[in-house]
Amino acid sequence: MIEKLIYKIQQARRRASKKLRVLNVVELNGLALRNNFEYFKKLHPESRICPVLKSNAYGHGINEIAQICDGLNAPYLVVDSYYEALELKKIGIKTPLLIIGYTHPDNYKNMKFSGIAITVLDKETIEALGNLRKKITIHLKVDTGMHRQGIPVNELEEALVLIKKYKKLNLEGICTHLADADNLKSDVFTKKQVGVFKKALLVAKKYGFEIKWRHVSATAGAGKIFGSEFNMIRMGLGLYGDSPFKDYKKLKPVLTFKSTIIDIKNLKKGECVSYGCTFKATKDMKIGIVPAGYYEGIDRELSNKGVIYHGKTACKIVGRVCMNLTMIDLSKAKNAKKWDSVEVIGADSARENSAREIAEMCGTITYVIWTHIAPTIRRKIV
CATH class of the missing domain: 2.40.37.10 (Lyase, Ornithine Decarboxylase; Chain A, domain 1)
Incomplete structure (x- = not known):
């Protein structure tokens, strides 16, 4: 509730500022953002690019960036929380939203899931969503070595069995996050994680799941990971005009x-x-x-x-x-x-x-x- 209140206060102050002559302003170059989006589309024709708008669109301004991205025909706009998703729904954003952050299970009963997919990080969340007996689209996050979020590999089969138990849950995607993809000197750990993820996809297939979206890469991974096994990229840093690799010179800061x-x-x-x-x-x-x-x-x-x-x-x-x-x-x-x-x-x-x-x-x-x-x-x- 406190997070929601703070968010409302921030938005109210920004709305009020539109009526006044302000001393500080953040200008956002929509053409630059679209240039960056198209650059990664051409770099990865095998994948769909999903703009990441979490954390106020990396500080750029979530509402304004969403308005630019809504016309990019992306499969999802990625947000961290339900509060961010609600804000974008309120301003009329039509692109589906993927929540990648954690939501307390107690909040699910009050949420509306139309046009929203939930990233599942643990078995408790699977049960909480399943018990609602509603049609809910989920992406299952697998911990392939970062040890931050996601289902441990040794619990993956148990999680998949649990998802099958709840008939209204639609396992649309499987994802992970790469811990060392921005390492310019070594790909060893990244390749190890990718290998674990490929095995996770095989396990999902064994249990009868046809996974529509398979995503491992953010901006750093997009510079290293190519292959038809992966068909979606969560683009944050690169979308806004930066990259850990030399290609940042081809990008335009927004x-x-x-x-x-x-x-x-x-x-x-x-x-x-x-x-x-x-x-x-x-x-x-x-x-x-x-x-x-x-x-x-x-x-x-x-x-x-x-x-x-x-x-x-x-x-x-x-x-x-x-x-x-x-x-x-x-x-x-x-x-x-x-x-x-x-x-x-x-x-x-x-x-x-x-x-x-x-x-x-x-x-x-x-x-x-x-x-x-x-x-x-x-x-x-x-």
Whole structure:
């Protein structure tokens, strides 16, 4: 219930922002997303691509990304929770939805399953769904070695027998998740997992199941795993314009995070900026105040080392990033003025403020940079 309440508050704040002039906005390039989708379609003609929209579409904005993806003729849009599925149903998304996260069994009795498939992670879930005596489409997740979610291989036959017991359960898919597919130096563990998964498919066939969707790969796996045994790919990272492999250069980042200069201050030599006085001016200079901080999605690790762009000019972040404010050096941005737009996270992979470069600077991954953008910030398709 708390998760649902928080989600409602976030959505209400974003709806309210549409009536106001906002200082922060996330722009979403629909053409770039479709380019990335088509790239993977051509790379894998044997498979169908399913956009992954979990976790607010990797921070991009689930409603807006779903609106773009609804016209892609994907077999599913992948979400984490029933709350995400409900939100997409409310805005009229027609593409079927695949829930891959865990749902408490007590909640199933209150759920509507039309146009929704459930990923089954354990035998308790099979029983909970089966006892509803409703037609429900399921995908069975097999733990092939990641040891995070899914039916252990030694319990697979027992799970399949249980599914057969409940006649209204439709086992449409079998899936797993690869733990080491982004390893650029070795495929050993990935091949081991794929081998285990192929055996799982044979076991399902032995028990009389014809599996429509067989999926092991996300973006990383899509760069390594090919074969007619697998006919669906859960595309998250690549959809939004990044990849652990060199092909990321063929992809187009979808997201641009823009903010505004709300004030300009003249700093004298020797004066300090922000908490802890970690920046001291070595000369007279101008600084710009940007109304976005670590709550909005500017990582605190960027203090005194990240950049925000004013037009084509990279302006260094000076002082510590605050909760809702960041200060930038305007020495090189001679024409900068109050209310000018600035680019916090850009879609140009060559720039220092691309999500990929920011992630490297912060010692993390692009997923983290994207998902830390506050969900209350307005998203806009451009």
